[in-house]
Amino acid sequence: MKKKKFLTIFLLAFSMILAACSSQEEDEKTNGNGNDEKTPKFMSILTGGTGGTYYPLGGSFAKIIKDETGIQANVETSGASAENMNSLKQGDAEIAFTQTDIASYAKSGKLMFKDNKVENVQAIATLYPETIQIVTTEKSGIKSMEDLKGKKVSVGAPGSGTVANAEQILELHGMTFDDIKKQDLSFDESTQGIQDGTIDAAFVTAGTPTGAVESLSATEDIVIVPIAGDKIDALIGKYPYYVKDEVPVGTYGLKNAASTVAVQAMLVARSDLSEKVVYDITKAIFENLDKVTHAKGKLIKVENGLNGVGIEVHPGAQKYFDEKGVKAQ
Incomplete structure (x- = not known):
């Protein structure tokens, strides 16, 4: 009887030890945010x-x-940054491209997030300059920012x-959307509209060369409307x-370089993704940049990954x- 009682106590104690070990292992699988370290099988990347x-960069990643x-x-596919x-x-x-x-x-x-603050997103890394390209054609006659007044201009999706x-660039030139015939078109729709003659010009914020503009250049003589130096400084x-940036x-x-400005493209993640998962993703991307097929891949460098981030970096990326x-420079 005593042996049975001893065995029962022993088994109970052993099961408690196993439970404690299991609990400790679960605790060790969480990061500082309390996120489960389990690697997901599927993940969506918004581009x-x-x-x-x-x-195309998203495809390589x-x-x-x-x-x-x-x-x-x-x-x-998506409406890009804000969306x-x-x-x-x-x-x-889980992951998305956006502008800094x-x-x-x-x-x-x-601004557009005045009533819709986003708190659950952290940075993975900045990638490359996003050049603001004001695209038109030689036949449009548009050569300066002032020439955009009264014209049909796409300002993006x-x-x-x-x-x-x-909006900000027009503002520095004393204009608002009321001074143009504003069109809300994607890059593909914008360049198609320029080709068809349904719009006169388009703002395109993207790494150069941009596929949609390259396609347009196959049939049209492209003009990138320059921004004057004093306006850039302002x-x-x-x-x-x-x-400061330029389209070479x-x-x-182009026969001449066009002076303009740029923001940075960056990759961001939901903050509830585990430290391990984001670390593995960050490492995978930066240590396999030779497999990125787009020309912008050559501009993505690990030493620049924290430059201009502007928001909190995810612990896994950090x-x-x-x-x-x-470190940020």
């Missing part, structure tokens, strides 16, 4: 329209993530970062997330950059 840079981590990453931030807020995807300025608006609840860029003074000679067949000794 932009098919004619921009986000979409998705393949790298699948090959290196085993996560089936699906690329989805992507809202979609992450709603839990409709739009991410900043979203996190601080400004609703909810995209391009809309904010267009714009940067008021909105510090802009930097030869791009789209861990990778810490290992590499990367």
Whole structure:
């Protein structure tokens, strides 16, 4: 009888030890945010329209993530930056491309996010300059920003970062959307409209060369409307997330470089993704950049990954950059 009682007590104690060990293992599988470290089987990456840079880059990233981590990453088209931030807020995807300025608006609840602040998104890394290209053709006769007055101008898809860029650049030239015949079109729709003659010009914020504009240059003589130096300085003074940029000679067949500005493209993630998952994704991308097929892949460098981020970095991404000794410059 005593032996049976002893055995019962022993088994009970043993089961409690196992339970405690199991609990400890579960605790060790969580990061500082309390997120489960279990690797998801599927993940959505929000990009932009098919004619921009986000979409083909997203395709390269998705393949790298699948090959290196085993996560089936699906690329989805979208209205780009602002829409992507809202979609992450709603839990409709895990990772997204956005502009640094739009991410900043979203996190601080400004401009288009005034009544819709986004709190559950953190940065993975900045990637490359997003050039603001004011696209038209030689036959339009548009040569300066002032020439846009009264013209049919696409300012980008609703909810995209391009809309904010267009508004701010027009503002520095003493104009508002009321001074143009505003059209809300994606990059593909914009270049098609220019080709068809239904619009005169379009704002395109994307890495150069941009696929939709390249396609247009096959049939039209492209003009990128330049922004004057004093206007660029004033714009940067008021909105510090802009930097000086240019569309180089030869791009789209240009005979002269066009002075303009840029923001940064960045990759962001939902903050409830585990540290391990985001670390693995960050490492996979930056250590396989040779597999990125788009020309912008050459501009993506680990040493620049924290430059101009502007929002909190996800702990998983921060861990990778810490290992590499990367700091914001």
